[in-house]
Amino acid sequence: MENLEIEGSHKNFFIPSVSFNAKTGICELSGESFLEDTVEFYKPLINWVEDYIELVHGPLALIIRLTYFNTSTSRSILDILNILKDYEESGGEVVINWHFDENDIDMEEDIDDYIIDTGLDINKIPF
Amino acid sequence: MDKAENAYQMYSDYIDSTIISYNGPFDAQVLSVIAENIEYSLSNNPRVSKKIFKIFIELAQNISYYSAEKQKNEEGNFFGSGILMLREMVDHYSFSTGNIVEKHQVLPVIQKCETINMLDREKLRQYKRKLRNMPSGTPGGGNIGLVQVALTADYPLEYEVVTVDESTSFYILNVRVNKS
Numbered sequence: 001m002e003n004l005e006i007e008g009s010h011k012n013f014f015i016p017s018v019s020f021n022a023k024t025g026i027c028e029l030s031g032e033s034f035l036e037d038t039v040e041f042y043k044p045l046i047n048w049v050e051d052y053i054e055l056v057h058g059p060l061a062l063i064i065r066l067t068y069f070n071t072s073t074s075r076s077i078l079d080i081l082n083i084l085k086d087y088e089e090s091g092g093e094v095v096i097n098w099h100f101d102e103n104d105i106d107m108e109e110d111i112d113d114y115i116i117d118t119g120l121d122i123n124k125i126p127f
Numbered sequence: 128m129d130k131a132e133n134a135y136q137m138y139s140d141y142i143d144s145t146i147i148s149y150n151g152p153f154d155a156q157v158l159s160v161i162a163e164n165i166e167y168s169l170s171n172n173p174r175v176s177k178k179i180f181k182i183f184i185e186l187a188q189n190i191s192y193y194s195a196e197k198q199k200n201e202e203g204n205f206f207g208s209g210i211l212m213l214r215e216m217v218d219h220y221s222f223s224t225g226n227i228v229e230k231h232q233v234l235p236v237i238q239k240c241e242t243i244n245m246l247d248r249e250k251l252r253q254y255k256r257k258l259r260n261m262p263s264g265t266p267g268g269g270n271i272g273l274v275q276v277a278l279t280a281d282y283p284l285e286y287e288v289v290t291v292d293e294s295t296s297f298y299i300l301n302v303r304v305n306k307s
Contacts, residue, residue: 011159012155012156012158012159013155013159034184036155068177068180070181070184070185070188070272071185071259071271071272071274071275072188074259075259078260103173103174104177106177106178106181106278106279109252109278113252113255113256116256117256117259117260
């Protein structure tokens with residue numbers, strides 16, 4: 001299984017950096033996310049996670065370091081988290097570390113909302 | 128008006144300044160230029176800059192998608208158009224948008240604002256989670272942008288609808304963010 005790498009950029013739209021590693025199961029999503037077509041951008045990420053669960057069936061660590069995402073992105077993040085929740089419930093090993101600026105109260109609330117929404121143990125890591 | 132009030136008025140007028148104002152189609156290029164302007168103009172206050180930026184993206188996207196008035200951008204593609212204004216007041220920033228809506232959209236728009244303003248923060252977060260769990264494009268659900276705007280702002284949403292003609296109205300939304 002191939003790794004998934006996308007280089008982030010901050011131009012007209014904000015493309016987050018993506019680094020999903022099939023060997024280690026470490027999936028990093030960082031930067032800012034505001035896209036022309038959010039669903040289109042996140043589809044390969046969701047497919048990758050589904051393939052990893054099916055083919056590799058190993059531990060998966062999602063590391064999020066997003067400093068900004070719009071509401072349309074927040075739906076796609078929820079989609080990914082729901083897949084991880086299902087994986088965890090079927091016996092998969094899942095770790096989620098969410099790094100956020102300790103001064104960004106809104107971001108911390110967003111993370112709490114995902115914890116309530118999904119029932120996942122998301123580790124909140126302030127920096 | 129007594130002297131103190133007079134002096135305060137002078138002070139308010141002095142500090143009340145327009146930082147950004149725009150009228151036209153909300154395409155990607157425009158969004159990007161305004162976003163850069165916000166980051167630059169408010170760079171001395173990261174908290175406010177981030178909040179205004181978040182509010183801007185959601186409101187601009189709403190206009191881009193939902194404004195009843197479409198205008199061509201430089202590439203000849205049509206985008207929803209409207210106005211936008213960011214002003215600095217004594218103790219807060221005031222962010223306003225305005226766009227044309229069809230008559231039949233007026234009631235749903237007002238109801239959405241009223242619903243949002245009725246809810247306290249916890250209830251508003253619940254509402255956002257509920258909407259987010261519905262597939263986007265669901266009637267009555269879908270768009271959570273305005274809920275996010277209310278969660279980001281420091282005051283309730285202020286809105287006004289002005290009748291333009293028998294089929295359209297002008298919908299104005301004002302959002303305030305404290306300086307500290």
